[in-house]
Amino acid sequence: MDPVTIETDRLLLRAFTSADTDAVHEACQDEDIQFYTPVPVPYRRTDAEKLIGETLPTQWAEDKDCTLGAFRKDTGALVGSYCLTLLSRGVWELGYWAVKEQRGQGFSVEAARALCDWGWTALDVHRIEWWAMVGNTGSRAVAEKLGFTVEGTLRNRSVANDGKPHDWWVGGLLRV
Ligand SMILES: CC(C)(COP(=O)(O)OP(=O)(O)OC[C@H]1O[C@@H](n2cnc3c(N)ncnc32)[C@H](O)[C@@H]1OP(=O)(O)O)[C@@H](O)C(=O)NCCC(=O)NCCS
Numbered sequence: 001m002d003p004v005t006i007e008t009d010r011l012l013l014r015a016f017t018s019a020d021t022d023a024v025h026e027a028c029q030d031e032d033i034q035f036y037t038p039v040p041v042p043y044r045r046t047d048a049e050k051l052i053g054e055t056l057p058t059q060w061a062e063d064k065d066c067t068l069g070a071f072r073k074d075t076g077a078l079v080g081s082y083c084l085t086l087l088s089r090g091v092w093e094l095g096y097w098a099v100k101e102q103r104g105q106g107f108s109v110e111a112a113r114a115l116c117d118w119g120w121t122a123l124d125v126h127r128i129e130w131w132a133m134v135g136n137t138g139s140r141a142v143a144e145k146l147g148f149t150v151e152g153t154l155r156n157r158s159v160a161n162d163g164k165p166h167d168w169w170v171g172g173l174l175r176v
Pocket of ligand 1: 110145
């Protein structure tokens with residue numbers, strides 16, 4: 001499918017373009033994004049170029065991943081990246097990161113809620129799943145504000161960028 005555009009009170013969600021490369025590259029230097037999300041480490045400008053120019057457009061076209069950048073309507077600044085990624089039939093994973101300077105203003109809840117609302121109407125989805133490393137209280141706070149039920153903790157579920165296995169929380173949001 002083609003990328004969509006979604007408007008909320010304060011944000012415009014749209015596909016990234018090459019003009020966003022520097023902003024994405026800069027945002028992904030943040031140590032929390034590098035620790036808690038699967039971005040390449042170190043994160044080079046070429047990683048942002050490939051993501052925006054190749055990976056995301058291909059995944060949209062193949063109906064495998066719907067990633068949108070969120071931008072402030074008032075300043076145009078990048079707020080973060082919000083995605084729904086196909087895991088299995090009818091199950092999509094919600095993922096997100098926010099630009100460090102834009103955190104703490106409710107933007108991630110606003111953007112992720114809008115993306116999920118769109119997903120329920122546009123995708124074949126009966127469950128949206130959320131995963132976060134245990135201790136990522138910010139991610140969990142966002143998920144819980146969105147209505148996710150934290151369903152459990154998986155021990156040593158995967159190795160993080162520190163090379164060590166970590167426990168993960170998993171949560172779900174069901175179609176009502
Ligand atoms: C997790 C993240 C996306 C939150 O972004 P944000 O834009 O600050 O989130 P919001 O402003 O929408 O916050 C929503 C709620 O979560 C709370 N929250 C945000 N960060 C928090 C933290 N570190 N600890 C506890 N609560 C937190 C906020 O207080 C807010 O609740 P409130 O409205 O009651 O005050 C951001 O911290 C981030 O990008 N982290 C690094 C990448 C990451 O971990 N991604 C998720 C991987 S699973």
